[in-house]
Amino acid sequence: MSEDAATLFCDTATAARIERMETDAITGGVRTGLRRSNGGFAQEIAGGAACFAAPGSPLNKVVGVGFAGVPTVGQWEAVEQAYAEVGAPVQVELAHLADPRIGADLTARGYRLTSFENVLGLRPRGRAWPTPQSVEVRRDDENGFDTWLDTVVEGFAHPDDDGRPAHEEFPRDILATVVRDLATAGDTHRYLAYRDGVPAGGASLRMAGGIAALAGAATLPAHRRQGVQTALLSARLRAAAVADCDLAVVTTEPGSKSQKNSQSQGFALLYTRAVLVKDPA
Template identity: 30%
Template sequence: MQGKVLEVSTAERLERSEIEYMIDRMKAMEERPGNPMGIEIQYFGEAVAFYSREMPWPQFNTVKGISSAEESYLPEIMMFYRSRDRNPQIEITPLRAEPTLFRSLTAHGFFQSSFHATLYTECKKETNSSLEKKTNDIENIQIVEISSHQFDDYATVHCLGTGLPISGIPHIADNNRILHGRKGWKYYVAYDNNEPVGAAIAYMQGNTASLTFATTLPAYRNRGIQTLLIERRMRDAVQEGCNLIVGQASYLSSSFRNMQRAGLQLGYTRSTWSSLTPLSGLM
């Protein structure tokens, strides 16, 4: 229900949901024959460090779940990434924010580079009736939970919707097709007269669903397609027994506002910390 008071236990579930889907996604890529993406997952206390040799982007080389309790692990964390020639991104939620941790990160050459919002809504089974009425109310738009042979459609929208080159379509398709049929994962494509124009992913574990990714082709934005994709994932999550829906977005971005329109409210903004200098230059 929108406007409900956020409890500490719920905030903990929000953070845990993001860590859990990232662990499962990275494990799926690691389990590919030969581990072609060079995936590694390392635990430092309660913190989880993710690394990919072939994907240098921050979201695949990030530390989640860190708090002041893990300050003593910072040299090991730095060495983990330094030995792999990678600058990590470190994410801190308000639940784990402590001045001592911030000072330690600064001493290791990190600075706060951005914020990222986590939104949520708590759902009940009766939520489905209202979502059912809203879903697919845009003419010619069909929301489909895709099968394994439709991942090229997904990858095409993923690349064109996020500004990646079309040469990346086969790689995006392969890295996501491995999640098809894996417990908890659902992939959706929005079609306009059989042309893929939007895409989205959901991950469900226990009674929590994460809206992990979504994008729309630039020419089809501002038409409500993302709202349809959010509502479809929410409806399916409630049918699967989930009572908490979680999503992440840049603060006040179009994705943020789309989630608000669908009934999600702000849980918190987490801080993102980035390296000020190359790791090879750190002590």
């Protein structure tokens, strides 16, 4: 473990910054989709947001609550009614550093714990980020959006986690819509990795308030175990350092290959989110 990973500490203020950025990203993606079609919503609740993009979308969730007060009974009732009207369950992603009263309230309201996800962090300043010589990474914000999108969606469509299933799986068309909406919402930078001149993987980077969120990383099956993810990670961390971000974060499934790869690059566990779900009445 690196010295940075051993000493990196996440307090509630840091978690609140990360959760605010996550909330802004999700609501931005939802609102981008709403310009294309009606039927979704992004409602503020206690510093977070209750979001619905479309049936079956991974953006359908409550995020960021617990750092700006505890939602009232009336607020939870309004959220549950909004999801009931679109026939969707209420999924709350609750950071373990959030106000603990929220977990107790949700349990009392009939929510069930379904899974967890980990948020890991690293300080990007003052470090060297080597790139495998066999991989070329290009920032692709101006041209080739469709190539980037196809590469990322194809990679996500064939998960690579040593047989460990993700707690969520989505059809390809829904994945493509969500990846597109998140990539075109706000100040998101896209990266493509090439091997032998052909696209091998893609990823995205979003920076705000001194935090760099590394997301959307996927490698095509034929190019795995060739340093593609390391190259994409290094390119984004260099960009975060140049932008003087004090923290870079990634979100992974607990015990997954993504978490293993992230920790091998110096990321440390900051906190865990519990995923709690209540089915529509």
